[in-house]
Amino acid sequence: MILKAVLLLGCALGISTFPMEEPEDGGKHWVVIVAGSNGWYNYRHQADVCHAYQIVHRNGIPDKQIIVMMYDDIADNEDQPKALSSIDLMAQMCMLECPRTIQRSHGAPGLLAFPDDDLHVKDLNKTIWYMYHHKKYQKMVFYIEACESGSMMNHLADNINVYATTAANPKESSYACYYDDERQTYLGDWYSVNWMEDSDMEDLRKETLHKQFQLVKKRTNTSHVMQYGNRSISSMKVMQFQGKGKKAMPISLPPVEKYDLTPSPDVPFAIMKRKLMATNDISEAKKIAAQMKAYLEVKEFIQESMQKIVTIVTGSTEQTKQILSDRLTISNYDCYQSAANYFKAHCFNWHLPVYEYALRQLYALVNLCEGGYPIERIFLAMNRVCLGN
Ligand SMILES: *[C@@H]1O[C@H](CO)[C@@H](O)[C@H](O)[C@H]1NC(C)=O
Ligand SMILES: *[C@@H]1O[C@H](CO)[C@@H](O)[C@H](O)[C@H]1NC(C)=O
Numbered sequence: 371m372i373l374k375a376v377l378l379l380g381c382a383l384g385i386s387t388f389p390m391e392e393p394e395d396g397g398k399h400w401v402v403i404v405a406g407s408n409g410w411y412n413y414r415h416q417a418d419v420c421h422a423y424q425i426v427h428r429n430g431i432p433d434k435q436i437i438v439m440m441y442d443d444i445a446d447n448e449d450q451p452k453a454l455s456s457i458d459l460m461a462q463m464c465m466l467e468c469p470r471t472i473q474r475s476h477g478a479p480g481l482l483a484f485p486d487d488d489l490h491v492k493d494l495n496k497t498i499w500y501m502y503h504h505k506k507y508q509k510m511v512f513y514i515e516a517c518e519s520g521s522m523m524n525h526l527a528d529n530i531n532v533y534a535t536t537a538a539n540p541k542e543s544s545y546a547c548y549y550d551d552e553r554q555t556y557l558g559d560w561y562s563v564n565w566m567e568d569s570d571m572e573d574l575r576k577e578t579l580h581k582q583f584q585l586v587k588k589r590t591n592t593s594h595v596m597q598y599g600n601r602s603i604s605s606m607k608v609m610q611f612q613g614k615g616k617k618a619m620p621i622s623l624p625p626v627e628k629y630d631l632t633p634s635p636d637v638p639f640a641i642m643k644r645k646l647m648a649t650n651d652i653s654e655a656k657k658i659a660a661q662m663k664a665y666l667e668v669k670e671f672i673q674e675s676m677q678k679i680v681t682i683v684t685g686s687t688e689q690t691k692q693i694l695s696d697r698l699t700i701s702n703y704d705c706y707q708s709a710a711n712y713f714k715a716h717c718f719n720w721h722l723p724v725y726e727y728a729l730r731q732l733y734a735l736v737n738l739c740e741g742g743y744p745i746e747r748i749f750l751a752m753n754r755v756c757l758g759n
């Protein structure tokens with residue numbers, strides 16, 4: 371039998387395992403950490419992943435049992451400021467020390483978006499139950515950072531030895547933090563940074579998951595940090611999931627001057643704004659202003675399209691207003707998954723950076739499904755609005 375912990379962090383996922391016979395110090399721990407996204411403007415997710423790697427590495431998990439999955443575009447990205455060496459510290463650390471495969475993701479209600487596919491809550495649930503039935507773990511712990519990340523776990527059963535904490539409840543954004551003027555991007559995500567800085571500073575052989583949850587919940591003041599599943603597991607020590615009991619010195623961190631807390635969905639625009647303010651070059655400024663204008667136009671176009679779809683489905687102004695303002699909890703997973711997939715295939719493919727904002731409109735599809743509108747009707751409305759037939 372195997373004892374296992376799963377950490378999903380900064381749009382990232384980690385799994386650690388060790389045999390039950392020697393849960394304190396023996397056997398194998400596995401850690402899988404998945405970076406959520408690509409692009410220089412999402413630098414922070416990959417920085418989070420490297421930070422997480424450092425924590426479990428320092429706490430004694432052997433490198434060959436740490437799998438880091440991240441999109442391999444940071445080290446030689448054209449947006450990387452030329453003043454920095456082409457391989458900066460973060461990328462260097464990751465490239466040299468982490469065994470890697472490539473992945474990325476973004477949150478929306480009930481799904482995490484990966485490059486060519488999405489991890490839907492239904493499939494994550496299926497996977498967890500499969501692992502439970504096949505005794506692939508004794509205990510599992512998730513840390514999930516993504517917008518609406520509570521929606522990935524709020525159905526979690528309390529009798530399958532899984533405990534999860536998430537950056538946000540099912541209905542709200544998570545936040546980016548630490549804008550860096552030199553790199554011109556955010557360096558962290560507020561919830562992930564808070565639990566990881568806590569893991570840096572505390573003695574993890576003494577601190578319980580529950581204590582860490584409380585501290586992180588208090589510090590993460592921009593969203594509601596949540597916990598799900600079997601809460602008794604949180605009386606266990608953090609070290610049992612993030613390390614192998616090796617004596618790691620707690621790290622003291624330098625004081626922080628500014629946090630730059632920014633809702634994740636606003637990050638691309640916030641970066642453009644900061645770049646515009648920072649430049650003295652007229653032609654550069656014009657270029658950025660044009661990018662900002664284009665960004666807002668696409669965003670508006672996506673919003674309008676969803677509004678048209680909802681109007682056609684409901685056939686009523688009143689109901690349309692309701693559907694566009696509600697934040698209902700998903701219970702009809704099949705309807706929602708079909709509607710989201712259809713929207714992706716025929717309206718806006720959010721895997722393309724230009725349409726990433728489409729993820730922020732999926733809540734309306736949740737509401738339509740929960741409102742009992744038939745999926746065929748939703749398909750037809752999308753055909754009319756997005757395909758013009
Ligand atoms: C999760 O999967 C289990 C096992 O297949 C199933 O009984 C349960 O209803 C599922 N829960 C959700 C919320 O889909
Ligand atoms: C929750 O976990 C605790 C500690 O592992 C265990 O004793 C308890 O039986 C679990 N609860 C359920 C409902 O499975």
Ligand SMILES: *[C@@H]1O[C@H](CO)[C@@H](O)[C@H](O)[C@H]1NC(C)=O
Pocket residue numbers: 589591592629
């Ligand atoms: C959240 O906490 C940070 C750091 O303690 C603080 O700078 C910020 O003003 C707080 N924001 C809100 C919305 O309370």
